[in-house]
Amino acid sequence: MRRGAALAITAAVAAALACGGGSGDRRGDGEALELTFGHVGEPGSLFARSAEEFARRADERLEGRARVTVFGSSQLGGDEVLLQKLKLGTVDFALPSTVMSSQVDAFGLFEMPYLVRDREHMRAIEEAVVWPELVPLAEEQGYRIIAVWENGFRHVTNNVRPIEAPADLRGIKLRTPRGRWRVKLFQAFGANPTPMALSEVFIALQTGVMDGQENPLAQIWATRLHEVQDYLSLTGHVYTPAYVTVGARHWGSLPEDVRRILEEEARATRAFVHETAARMDRELLARLDSAGMDVNEADREAFLDAAGPIYEEFAGSVPEGEALVEGARSAEAGEAEAAPDAAEPAASTSGEADAGTPSGGTP
Incomplete structure (x- = not known):
């Protein structure tokens, strides 16, 4: 990464933290654990609809123990800033897409033209390649991917x-x-x-x-x-997937049963994402x-x-x-x-x- 770009990202992270842009992973007595989900999609976008559906499903199952709050439109930063915040533990979830190929070279797989034929093929690639091959590489860099959603065909x-x-x-x-x-x-x-x-x-x-x-x-x-x-x-x-991503270290600090519910609902939301995407197409x-x-x-x-x-x-x-x-x-x-x-x-x-x-x- 160029020095100027790195400085800009660092400054953006510092500014966000100074403005109280940290994670809601704090609670008082009897209060729900606040979890933040940042993404770059605009209101009504596939990213927004996907994140909001996930938050709805997760909140319903968590029954007041924790609550997911979604911040779209880059309110918590662009993709690169959000990835840094995941490592810092100041954001709980992000939804990177293309940018993952600049973090882990192997994610450049999805930059190869006409590799993905359709969504059914993508689901097969997810099982055959993403989970066994790519996800462990992301974890080595401090990112844990808990579900694969969609950005789309370009x-x-x-x-x-x-x-x-x-x-x-x-x-x-x-x-x-x-x-x-x-x-x-x-x-x-x-x-x-x-x-x-x-x-x-x-x-x-x-x-x-x-x-x-x-x-x-x-x-x-x-x-x-x-x-x-x-x-x-x-x-x-x-075709660019979108990855529901958390900071590997921070993720481990959440209660095990909360992590399990969040991961299950993130993966279950994929069907909603693909169905919504096909209709929006x-x-x-x-x-x-x-x-x-x-x-x-x-x-x-x-x-x-x-x-x-x-x-x-x-x-x-x-x-x-x-x-x-x-x-x-x-x-x-x-x-x-x-x-x-x-x-x-x-x-x-x-x-x-x-x-x-x-x-x-x-x-």
């Missing part, structure tokens, strides 16, 4: 031209989230990618600092990017089209062909990278629970059904 928007093939991205100034594999991917496609916080994207597009960006339909709608973007190209180039694509965006399908085979070097680099530079890719590709649905799904990634983008004001994070 698509490209821009103000220059429809994107039908990688050649159409040539020269386009494209915002990406922080994560080196996403930057490498769009460099391979011919774009000029620049990592940028979500809170900065609307103005960057409005002023022409950036020509385009890539996100699930969720974020495109919730952050009102359709108001400053002309073209929506259904590339579906990457259909609704949001229609809304974006009605809002005036020029929507087109992309040549996915052309994009996959152009991404060959990224797979090769991942396999060669990440320990067990090739085995992770093969394990994900060969994963088949077994006992993974069923949930409504879309047949094609183009229609399988999760997201935000209600518009909100951009406020940070790196989806």
Whole structure:
């Protein structure tokens, strides 16, 4: 991480703590244990709906012993700040997505284009690869993943031209989230990618600092990017999971029965997440089209062909990278629970059904 970025994150954490942004993991006599869940999603987003459903379910089972309070819209910080707060124990839950690949190289698996075919395949990958291979690596870095939810299938928007093939991205100034594999991917496609916080994207597009960006339909709608973007190209180039994450050390300080209930409900919420995401996919694509965006399908085979070097680099530079890719590709649905799904990634983008004001994070 660059020194300036590290200093900025440290300053943000210090400021949040100074403002009383610590965990509610304190209680007086007879009071419920207060647990904080921070995420970057806007009101009405898939992130918000997922976290709120989890909080509702957990609170019901905890019966007053503990209470989960959700803070969205980056109120407790963007993804990188939230991850630091998990380690400090000043936030109890976070919902990182792409940013995990900058914490643990192996999570770059989900930066590989067209690796995940659909949600059923993702559920199989979760059982075959995420839990046995990736989760232990995250724990080595101080993070404990207790459930896998969704960010979604990502698509490209821009103000220059429809994107039908990688050649159409040539020269386009494209915002990406922080994560080196996403930057490498769009460099391979011919774009000029620049990592940028979500809170900065609307103005960057409005002023022409950036020509385009890539996100699930969720974020495109919730952050009102359709108001400053002309073209929506259904590339579906990457599916990004979202990980319900806690600080490994702080997690161990909670009562065992509270931990058990929280973990059970976090995993049980996945079915709600996938069902909600599939429904939002259909609704949001229609809304974006009605809002005036020029929507087109992309040549996915052309994009996959152009991404060959990224797979090769991942396999060669990440320990067990090739085995992770093969394990994900060969994963088949077994006992993974069923949930409504879309047949094609183009229609399988999760997201935000209600518009909100951009406020940070790196989806």
